[in-house]
Amino acid sequence: MTPLPSADQVWQALAQVPDPEIPVINVVEMGIVRDVRVEGGKAVVTMTPTFSGCPALHVIRENLEQAVRGLGFGEVEVRTVLFPPWSTDSITPEARAKLERYGIAPPRPAGEVGLIELELEPVRCPRCGSLDTSVKNTFGPTLCKSIHVCNACREPFESFKTL
């Protein structure tokens, strides 16, 4: 009988699961996988949602389960926790760079957020790098993105909301 994969191998398998809405980055880089445990013949993966209304959640959960099952686990449990709340600060530096290359301005550091503070810092255009950009819509095609336009190169672009 072959020994069951280790938690490290589970992490590696999870790192192959792309975010369904932003396929250039994976769920581990997104910071939504919180914990992996291998108990006996069972793998337990703990994840946290980005936005609580994210419609991709059940797809992500299924994809995580499938990736881990593919390693040979008979039983896989995917748990969801809300705390500590996911923040865009959980996205790794490598993933931020990938986002920018993909054309999505990465989020700024969130830190402790005020109740209704407006985002005052300009968003950098992922195409030409100019800071001369305007917000067109604080809501975009997915819950986690806003829409901007660059006044320098005239290109519209998306930005990951700082959460």
Next chain:
Amino acid sequence: MNEQVKQALIAKLTALADDELILAHRDSEWTGHGPILEEDIALANIAQDELGHATVWYGLRSALDGSDPDRLAFFRDAGEFRNCEFVELPRGDWAFTMLRQYLFDVYEALWLSAAARSTYSPLAEAAAKVVREERFHLQHTQAWVERLGLGTEESRRRIQAALDEQWGYAQQLFVPLPDEALLVAEGIVPDLAEVKEAWLERTTEHLRKSGLELPLQPGYQPASRQMHTEHLWSLLAEMQSTARWDAEAKVW
């Protein structure tokens, strides 16, 4: 947690979830009908967030009593819903929808900020999560209130009319449930009287700054969440129709 407190908490979570669910549905009615594409998208996002929040509250209830959130959303009749009348009123015009969402957003953001300190950790954790999302709503609807209030004569007329109609209804957000005092005493939920004070201060200032006049008479103020307007029946008939036709439907 003793049984009486538990039942009070179940009732409170149901009221919170029902408010979000019904408001989300009203907002979603604009999908494809927004005044411009960007606003259509923005409101669809807001509706989706509120729906997500409803899922969170139904989920917390489910952890206490094993109830199925889908059954609660799609198979209860109007008389069993515990949302306030404010959120079930028809969507009206754009000014009506934006003002309602604004008044609700301020309430929700303040309530959640306080609830993040709840002694019941599942609620504190959920509130800390949800409040981060509310900021984006508030930023958006607050700007709309100002834009309409200080816009044209027509836009001002419309949002003032919305305010005159909604002000009394909005007060129901701060009417505690029959056993809510038990929860407040245990530090499980915030005291609505304190939330109301902060809400009044913030909304009054912003509404005045937006050139609006607060109604001298608050108008009709519903008191019980057991009572609903006729509008809830037609809303549910639409919202629940697919689930009731085919409860097992996997692909809608």
